[in-house]
Amino acid sequence: MLNILLIPIFLLLGIGLQQIKSLPGHTAKYLNLYLIYVVLPALALKYLPSVELKPELAFPVATAWISFAFSWLIFGFLGAQFNWNKSITGCLIITSGLANTSFVGFPIVSALYGEEAVKIALLIDQAGSFIIVSSVAVIVASIYSSGKKRKRDISKKILTFPPFIFFMVAIIMNLSGIHTPEILKSVLDFVAMTLTPVALTAVGLQVNINLNAIMSKYLWFGLTYKLLFIPLVILLLFKHIFQLEGMLFKVSVIETAMAPMITGSIIAISHNLEPKLASLLVGIGIPLSFLTIGLWYYILG
Incomplete structure (x- = not known):
């Protein structure tokens, strides 16, 4: 529960640090680099070597892949249909397509369903979200960022991306x-x-909440997809098609309902895919998700 309390604290800390004029302008960028080059590789070495892989865990792991696939399909279609800027489309695909299954997901799942549920959440994060953000998300970012990218350039980005290597x-x-x-x-x-603390402070430093930003239709497209639409898809798919039940079913839906992943927003920001929108999706999405997760928890019973 302490981790849950730390979430708003460090978000507000980052927002508050914006008021310090003497703070270096690239502080958020340096924090993002620390996350990519140090923290994410450390998480891979910490968890993955000892994870026990079981066939039945393929269903919850698949939620991350289904979520990202639908995000790419839906926002890719809408972007082409309504002639959105490619950077907006790419930002929505990546940031809304990835759930915050780790530092937000772990403490919430633990609080709602106990320690056994955390093991399922860990696999969703490591075998689902983590692989996607380390590989497929980089491909999407390269496709939608400015400038032409050759296939070998995309492959090089993936193979030299520190989290993917580790x-x-x-x-x-x-x-x-x-x-x-x-x-x-x-x-x-x-x-x-x-x-x-580092990730949320970095997000807070980049959040610039104003009336125009909150009224952005793209922000609410992304949050509606992430917090309401895709959890409903997983609930209906897993319950009525795959007939999944019990802890596997509940954790699958709850983890899918988490706010947008901070690492996904970092990927979008680092490729200049609407940095302000990417930050807002996380900055607004995390506190808002506490309400929507409560709704899903009530529905799941």
């Missing part, structure tokens, strides 16, 4: 039965603890 290392360790050395675990634990 993800592959961690998967190889898992399949080979190699565990993270004990000497590294305390370091990885410490680095992992910095995810919430």
